[in-house]
Amino acid sequence: MAPNTAVNALQDGKRRQAQALLRDGEVWLIAARESGVRPEPALTLVAGVDVTWDSLFLLTRSEAVAIVGRFDADAVPPGWTVHGYDADLRALLRAEVTRLAARRVLLNISEDDPLCDGLTSGLERRVRGWLEPGPDLTGADLPDLEWDSAAPLLGQLRSVKTPEEHAAIREAVDLAEAHLREMAAAARPGWTERDVAAFLHGLCRRDGAEPSWGWDACPNVHIGPDSRPSHAPPGDHALRPGSLLHIDYGVRLNHGYCSDIQRVYRLPDGTPVPREVQAAFRACWNAIQAGADALRPGTPGHAVDAAARAALVAAGYPEYQHALGHGLGRATHDGGTLLGPRWPRYGQTVEGPVRADEVYTLELGVMVPGHGFIGLEEDVVVRDGQPQWLSDRQDDLKPLG
Amino acid sequence: MAPNTAVNALQDGKRRQAQALLRDGEVWLIAARESGVRPEPALTLVAGVDVTWDSLFLLTRSEAVAIVGRFDADAVPPGWTVHGYDADLRALLRAEVTRLAARRVLLNISEDDPLCDGLTSGLERRVRGWLEPGPDLTGADLPDLEWDSAAPLLGQLRSVKTPEEHAAIREAVDLAEAHLREMAAAARPGWTERDVAAFLHGLCRRDGAEPSWGWDACPNVHIGPDSRPSHAPPGDHALRPGSLLHIDYGVRLNHGYCSDIQRVYRLPDGTPVPREVQAAFRACWNAIQAGADALRPGTPGHAVDAAARAALVAAGYPEYQHALGHGLGRATHDGGTLLGPRWPRYGQTVEGPVRADEVYTLELGVMVPGHGFIGLEEDVVVRDGQPQWLSDRQDDLKPLG
Incomplete structure (x- = not known):
């Protein structure tokens, strides 16, 4: 090309x-x-x-x-x-x-x-x-x-994006969401993590896109309680009625800009969603909301992370072992201010200020023993007031099929 | 994958x-x-x-x-x-x-x-x-x-390859040569440099390969006297009867190893190949042979380059403005000893010795005014005696179509 x-x-x-x-x-x-x-x-x-x-x-x-x-x-x-x-x-x-x-x-x-x-x-x-x-x-x-x-x-x-960059990222977000909707409609009992990834890769090829962080490790797919979050390639855990499916996915279009989204689904089994799963989903949603509320120009990156982290811990869940969010653009992890804790490995990157027109991910999750991983990730643009959601925010656990 | x-x-x-x-x-x-x-x-x-x-x-x-x-x-x-x-x-x-x-x-x-x-x-x-x-x-x-x-x-x-690496590179050489044969049989008057590249890209997609140095710049394609060698994407020069087509191409297979080959073709026009084109082809072939003859374990990289360079200059042609050859493997320019002149920009890389089991390209060319670029590139393994040719060496100007 x-x-x-x-x-x-x-x-x-x-x-x-x-x-x-x-x-x-x-x-x-x-x-x-x-x-x-x-x-x-x-x-x-x-x-x-x-x-x-x-x-x-x-x-x-x-x-x-x-x-x-x-x-x-x-x-x-x-x-x-x-x-x-x-x-x-x-x-x-x-x-x-x-x-x-x-x-x-x-x-x-x-x-x-x-x-x-x-x-x-x-x-x-x-x-x-x-x-x-x-x-x-x-x-x-x-x-x-x-x-x-x-x-x-x-x-x-x-990190401070031009209007053309905002449009390019939005295009990548829209396509990743369309792929995820298509996957969720097609998913069937018996599909493995590998099958889910292969399905999304087929959509990438059809639409002339690449997975945001490469064919090997994007998407990350986790099915059920035995699949722990990692950057390893998708494995053999299979969908059964009642299974949770967690997916971390994004696409890069030929202009080079990418998206990065996490969604969580459940394969219906005729029973209501278990209470502990619902509670964990709500806690994650609320923690991301707390992060979004803190995401204003001038706030240091670590303070935005701290707001989300505190909300999750207050709800009784363990801290996530990563940053709340990172810049998103020409690279999936795009550099600039990081919305992360003051850990040695993050160095000065979490001390920088948030700026208007930056694009960040907001992402976190919790493992629900016996069920699986609940993880959410949205893409947002920083504005003077509330951030603007680029992704169609996930408000409920979505059913598969 | x-x-x-x-x-x-x-x-x-x-x-x-x-x-x-x-x-x-x-x-x-x-x-x-x-x-x-x-x-x-x-x-x-x-x-x-x-x-x-x-x-x-x-x-x-x-x-x-x-x-x-x-x-x-x-x-x-x-x-x-x-x-x-x-x-x-x-x-x-x-x-x-x-x-x-x-x-x-x-x-x-x-x-x-x-x-x-x-x-x-x-x-x-x-x-x-x-x-x-x-x-x-x-x-x-x-x-x-x-x-x-x-x-x-x-x-x-x-640079010193294992037997498994030799096999992987040979596979990449074989596929690139098969692609080039298919392209040469299909090429028609009116095809532009862009069309040649698009045809080869189609073969890559069909066969699950990538162009060795990326979709933008591989292959390099030059048609006719007005297309000067560069790493720029293929352009609009079109094949006419009598045109020279020069191509620099290679493929990377999913094991990650690549090939890197140059070939030159002529679209027949019912007349014999012009004498100056034939002479330039022969001079390039002989200069590559002189390089191959010098490619023995223990010889410094610059001495191998000098042998080929001297042969070309002795035949009355200008020096090529690059190295005779580079290591080939997991990257197209694979590091290690370079078969190049003692120019400042090459630093110490041309001082190293050639070693047994290394894989090199041998490449050079000359511009023939009024006709176009004659460039040849072969891939070889260093042995104690004569190098082993991985590519099916080009011995004559090939007709297209």
Whole structure:
């Protein structure tokens, strides 16, 4: 599939948004190579091109410059000034950094946020070597540049979505929900977790979509009390009357944006839904509502998580062992502020503020012994008042078949 | 698609091969997170699992230990001792490093080889922080560890193939060649570069394969004198009687291994092949032969390139602006020794020796003004004597239709 106009418009919008976040004298340097094997998520976001040899994409407030191997030059989209090279990019780079009057270089390095940590360690060393201060063989006498992490800029760029991005995510949410409705109508006693996944994969192929987090592990499917939540591929637990079916699913459309939704269903057996199952569903729903109520611009990520976590614990259930929510967009876990607890592994990502126009998941669940996993996940856009629900919120345990 | 037994056997073989390359006291530490968005090529090679949270895979001569988020624990294949964590992996890591009596830690950092440079800069800082010497809150009193690059080990691991890998690559070569034969028989006047690509993509979908370097840019297709070689998506140049069609194509099968082949064809127009086209084809063929003759264990990569380059230049053609060949395997550009010139951008990769059982491409081409691009690429296994051709070598300009 060749890049199409809609995709180019999305990336062009992100490039412009990034440039507006930069200050005079700053250059955001995105470095990548063999990106087909090892994608640089920031490059995908603002340029959407794969590169083979060492490649540098320089953004300032007013300019966008790409230095790439000669065979990649024709693949760089419009909006970038492109320089192709053969044997060595050093002279080109030093000349451009001089021309752009760069004093401060931002690199994609983040201890905490994987989506803002796109630069590899060896390539970082190379880039710093190419930009050593002083005159060199290329004749460019560079000043002592100031180096910093691009993560504050990039986190914000990823998480604050443009209107075109909102539309793209909504499209992915709508298609995932349509797939789930079709699956729920078709499901029959005897279907295994593997069968459920295969059915959804068939719908993906039919509709030209990919599972949001790959064919191996998306959807996650759990049937009954013996199937514990994990990212492992779907297994052999089978639907029987009265079984709970939990599913975590999303699709990525060809514009690259994804959805991420959890739903829970029950195969009817002629008896009412057990009381403890109903109670757990209600507690999850209420906890997500508490999170949504706290999701306002300016609130730190950990405070939103804490609101939902406290609601669930107050209802007598154990804490969920993950974050309440994550950014959603060009990646399923899209970087930026995380709505998570202050655990060491989350580092600074939960300290950031929620911002208007960000898109988050809100997700949590509880295991009901003897029945199975109740897990819900909705996708929402942050607004000044109540968040806007992108997904058609699940208000009740849905019957299958 | 769930990982199948054949894939597990391939990865298991690579894990054992890696362990045999390690010394006492050494631990190879593969760190990854959100690998679905940002794959760590070494992790794909030896474990083939995607991980979400910060994850560490430790290999010593005798042990294989995975420390991953609890939701990823079930997805780690057999052969690894798996520890799942929730809030913090530090205590687990320090305890394991102590238990393994590690004195030297190898990280995937390489300035020159992108496939051996899988560690990101922020994650490197995190890993070094977790392993600071001395006692810490976790109680583990670590010694001052020696740190080094895993690139020498990893480059060799990637490039020296097991028999199972040879079989997997051969399968990918055979399928790409079958696709090319089918395309050449079907091609008609008026077909554009885009049509050629669409035809091959249809064969990929039919046969459950992917283009080796992605749907956007594989195959590269060039028709006629105005289409210059690049990694850009196929364009609008159309086949006319007498046109040259150049194609760079490969497929990746579900075991993950790929092929990479260039072929050149001519649409007959009732006249003989022009003399200058024939001469260019012969010069390319001879230059590849010169490279193959030099491809012996122990020869440095740059010497193999130099043999082919000299043959082409001696025949009166300009130098190709790339390397003669690269490793081929789990990635199209598979890392390890590069058969390339001593240009700055190739760094140390062209200084390494050729080794028995490695798989390389041999590729080069020339532009024939007024006609188009003649480019050939073959896939070969290094043996003690002559290399073994995996591809059915192209000996003549093939007619289309």
